[in-house]
Amino acid sequence: MTAAGDILEVRAAPRLPRLNLGRAGRWAFAAAAPVLLLAVWQALYALGVVRPILLPPPTRIAATLWSLIASGELPRHVGVSALRVLEGFALSASLALALGVAIGLSRTLDRFLDLLIQLVKPIPPIAWIPLAILWFGIGEEAKVYIIVVGGFFPILINTIDGIRQTDTRFVELAKLLEVPRWKFIRQVVLPGALPPIMSGLRIGLNVSWMCVVAAELIAASSGIGYLIMDARQLSQTDVVLAGMATMGVLGKLTDDALRLVERRLITWRTSFGGV
Amino acid sequence: MANADVTVQRLTKRYGTNGRTVTALSGIDLTIRAGSVVSIVGSSGCGKSTLLRIVAGLDTDYEGTAALGGARIRGPGLDRGMVFQEHRLLPWLTVEQNIAFGLNGLGAAETRRRVEEHLELVGLAAFARAYPGQLSGGMSQRVAIARALANRPEVLLLDEPFGALDALTRIQMQQEVLRIWQADRTTMILVTHDIDEAIYLGDDVVVMSARPGTVRTVIPVELPRPRDRNSQPFAEIRKRIHAEFFGDGSAGTAYVI
Ligand SMILES: Nc1ncnc2c1ncn2[C@@H]1O[C@H](COP(=O)(O)OP(=O)(O)O)[C@@H](O)[C@H]1O
């Protein structure tokens, strides 16, 4: 029994037939869908089905992207937006995590704040923009404020839920072993809540990107949202689409970064990866 | 090591579930001598877990008395350790951290010493830094036993601890528990539905009947250890216990337990 041999028992699970690809193969397979979309899009242009002024072909957008990068205009806007997201997300995450843990652990605090949260949560971040402008003008604070409002609730709600879902069998165990409260929180509650907390952070970051663009569309003189809105006024559809594509890539990259953190932190989980 | 008897007198436990009351235990009288092993067998739902939970102090709402060393049990305490059917290890803690989870207020050096001692006891020193997800069922249950013993309780409560293991691992675990008991003579109360396991380990086998849960009889097992499951006296005790459940007739159509 103590032999190292029995440490991992390999079970043969019934499996649906699936494509067996190598690492490179999987990459290629995943890239196929966006490539296919671009190909169809390009073909529609070549066939003259869509008007280029409404929907320029991918090749045009790529060229525009390239010149925007080369001129330093796109990197400048990306830098401005990313900084706003970073500031806003860092703020909303620290506030929501602290308050979420406190509410999750304290019934009294939960009862006290629950109604207030339920009433404020449904107000969309965009609806806060006019108020933010009145309060902060159109400076940086207004944008960061919108991002904080947007990212706050998904992180808060997931943190509270994660803590509330603490396994009652572990609560019982801690009672039997007379585990001190602080150790219980550190070794049972927080690790158990980590998966939902990470989901909350990912959603929060996603919402933060949406909020920065929304805020920049309405009142800004820099940032990707501003770039898109400015291009619309000049009917530069290719710049609009180049800005949108940049948003997509940025969102994916930052989500990847959080997923990496998640995998580092949650090493014990063996979850269902799909058949 | 243990020197406190567990005494249960006229213990009755009722559960109230939406208007109806279920009598889980009725008039239980039991004395478990310090340092002995008592097995409890009985059909599912006859109140075995309820009885253990009361002795563990997890359930304090009952009639009658449950006491350890003469003192009424009023809640959980480190003088009682418990092992559940599922290992209940924290998946994000290593084996040694799981054992240390129950060690509080001992100081770092003593904690480390106890962890090492009990890892050694269950033969898992080489797996100190493994995570529960990397262990087999039997190994996980041994960690759970080490965790329960690390506080050096007077009484170890085992609620169908090997019920989820395969037959061969189960026998190995029984031998392991016997070895541990022979080393330090902790009082053990072992709930099981495996009659051979009950006889192999118990000084007494308590046979319970269901609805309401009562003690039907207590059968002493006066055989030297380690016991041979294939010996004649072992078989006779097995037969007596079977008779308690199914009646003496071998018709095979006895009432369902
Ligand atoms: N928390 C509970 N609420 C209501 N009834 C319960 C509860 N726990 C156990 N029971 C009932 O008490 C009886 C004994 O349960 P249990 O002690 O778990 O039996 P065993 O461990 O012998 O299978 C069963 O009829 C069960 O349905």
Ligand SMILES: [Mg+2]
């Ligand atoms: Mg049970």
